Amino acid sequence: MNYSDPVITYFFDDRFVGELDPSLPHVFQAESGSIEQGAWIRMTLQYQQGMLKLCYKVYGEPSLVASCAYVAEQIAGKKQTDAVALSLQSVVEGLALHPLKVHCAIRVLSVLEDLLKQLTR
Amino acid sequence: MASSKPIYLDYMATTPIDPRVLNEMLHYMGVDACFANPSSTHTLGREAALAVERARSQVAALLNAQDSEIIFTSGATEANNLAILGVARFYGHKGKHIITLCTEHKAVLDPCAQLEKEGYEVTYLVPGPEGLLDSQTLKDALRPDTLLVSVMHVNNEIGVIQDIAAIADIVKANGSIFHVDAAQSAGKVAIDVSAIPIDLLSLSAHKFYGPKGVGALFCRGNPRVRLSPLMYGGGQERGLRSGTLPTHQLVGMGMAADIAQQALQDEALIYQRYKQQFLDGLLPLGGIHINGSLNQALPACLNISVEGVEGDSLRLSLHELCFASSSACMASQHQPSYVLRALGRSPALAFSALRLSVGRFTKDDDVTMAIHIIQKQIHRLRALRPS
Numbered sequence: 001m002n003y004s005d006p007v008i009t010y011f012f013d014d015r016f017v018g019e020l021d022p023s024l025p026h027v028f029q030a031e032s033g034s035i036e037q038g039a040w041i042r043m044t045l046q047y048q049q050g051m052l053k054l055c056y057k058v059y060g061e062p063s064l065v066a067s068c069a070y071v072a073e074q075i076a077g078k079k080q081t082d083a084v085a086l087s088l089q090s091v092v093e094g095l096a097l098h099p100l101k102v103h104c105a106i107r108v109l110s111v112l113e114d115l116l117k118q119l120t121r
Numbered sequence: 122m123a124s125s126k127p128i129y130l131d132y133m134a135t136t137p138i139d140p141r142v143l144n145e146m147l148h149y150m151g152v153d154a155c156f157a158n159p160s161s162t163h164t165l166g167r168e169a170a171l172a173v174e175r176a177r178s179q180v181a182a183l184l185n186a187q188d189s190e191i192i193f194t195s196g197a198t199e200a201n202n203l204a205i206l207g208v209a210r211f212y213g214h215k216g217k218h219i220i221t222l223c224t225e226h227k228a229v230l231d232p233c234a235q236l237e238k239e240g241y242e243v244t245y246l247v248p249g250p251e252g253l254l255d256s257q258t259l260k261d262a263l264r265p266d267t268l269l270v271s272v273m274h275v276n277n278e279i280g281v282i283q284d285i286a287a288i289a290d291i292v293k294a295n296g297s298i299f300h301v302d303a304a305q306s307a308g309k310v311a312i313d314v315s316a317i318p319i320d321l322l323s324l325s326a327h328k329f330y331g332p333k334g335v336g337a338l339f340c341r342g343n344p345r346v347r348l349s350p351l352m353y354g355g356g357q358e359r360g361l362r363s364g365t366l367p368t369h370q371l372v373g374m375g376m377a378a379d380i381a382q383q384a385l386q387d388e389a390l391i392y393q394r395y396k397q398q399f400l401d402g403l404l405p406l407g408g409i410h411i412n413g414s415l416n417q418a419l420p421a422c423l424n425i426s427v428e429g430v431e432g433d434s435l436r437l438s439l440h441e442l443c444f445a446s447s448s449a450c451m452a453s454q455h456q457p458s459y460v461l462r463a464l465g466r467s468p469a470l471a472f473s474a475l476r477l478s479v480g481r482f483t484k485d486d487d488v489t490m491a492i493h494i495i496q497k498q499i500h501r502l503r504a505l506r507p508s
Contacts, residue, residue, distance in 0.1 A: 011437060014505070017505055031507070035429075035469075040507055042507040057505060057507035058505055059429075059505070059506040059507065060431050061431055062433055065434060
């Protein structure tokens with residue numbers, strides 16, 4: 001598999017790797033997949049003073065790792081409404097994802113959607 | 122990604138041409154060189170023919186064979202095809218049963234699959250968890266109508282060395298023909314066909330610092346093994362491999378064989394030291410699984426699976442290194458290695474395999490740096506993973 005330049009860049013971008021204690025106030029956590037499935041994401045969303053911060057842990061192929069890093073960067077410092085507006089198309093375009101790897105972005109955005117629902121509740 | 126030259130650790134896939142070999146080849150290319158057709162009877166043709174016969178002697182010497190037992194081919198794939206299909210088509214009336222290993226290279230498995238379509242029965246033996254063939258497994262599979270047994274000397278993915286001498290004795294006791302794919306062992310492991318009753322043996326020059334596109338098949342002269350050719354034409358190579366002989370390629374292979382034979386023992390000691398360095402540097406990381414036997418293996422090759430990291434991410438992380446995760450010939454198929462799966466590895470571990478192979482031009486610093494890079498990237502990927 002030849003990876004696009006953005007996928008390679010974000011694959012090696014560890015700025016938002018990590019997790020927060022979900023028992024803390026305004027911290028939400030969601031997860032998808034497993035090591036057996038070959039794809040496993042755990043994302044933590046922190047909401048502070050109207051701003052979002054997303055961090056993640058991930059096991060999986062480079063496009064999945066890059067999708068996590070890209071989405072976390074897009075969310076950083078944004079408002080909830082901006083996060084809701086983050087579309088699949090923008091992630092696919094931002095990473096120049098190969099059509100066979102779009103499922104990676106879908107999986108990451110579904111975890112984000114889960115987190116935003118928790119935040120709304 | 123960094124643009125510096127990556128560290129080459131893929132000598133099992135191919136080797137660079139040794140500069141001494143390349144220099145010798147140049148004497149047989151170009152207008153001022155000995156470029157003539159070695160089949161031509163004029164002065165230059167005879168000169169080229171002498172060079173071809175010298176190369177034949179050099180390749181024969183590598184195996185302790187007779188010059189007349191060497192058939193030049195385009196490589197090991199053609200030699201394997203000529204051996205397997207050639208035997209089956211010449212002796213097909215005597216038996217229709219063939220035995221091989223499920224961990225063989227595709228250049229053996231695919232001709233066998235073709236013969237199945239032509240009515241032959243092929244038994245694919247499964248090696249033990251270390252990749253080695255159990256002699257009793259072979260004995261149990263042999264039948265009176267077993268025409269041919271084909272076993273590779275050194276496995277291309279895991280580097281294990283089969284006990285060819287013991288296997289040959291079992292096969293010959295059954296009266297079957299014995300073929301050895303020695304693409305990964307010729308020039309790296311001593312082979313003596315005068316001492317071991319091998320009937321046919323394939324090799325490829327580019328695995329031992331010769332040029333790509335040339336190889337040879339050893340075909341025993343006494344007792345004589347007969348083959349049906351795959352190609353028809355000018356009748357070169359005693360009618361078994363028609364086609365103009367590529368003098369420069371053959372000269373290159375001959376010289377490479379000569380150098381390999383002289384360097385074999387000293388190089389093995391260096392490679393064993395490198396292998397130990399890799400083991401000392403990587404095993405402490407934990408979750409490192411050695412694929413194949415560690416003791417009965419080529420010193421130049423180490424195959425490990427890394428637990429807890431995804432294969433594609435591991436490969437991208439190690440972009441500063443040139444290594445393989447399976448056979449180069451299978452790399453485009455993006456399937457877990459069938460060799461590692463046959464050894465019982467899970468799909469995940471088969472996917473996270475690293476075949477690290479060193480060679481003549483590997484430097485001490487290359488190994489030190491490669492270990493550092495692998496350690497760093499495995500740590501990074503494991504730190505990424507949820508727990």
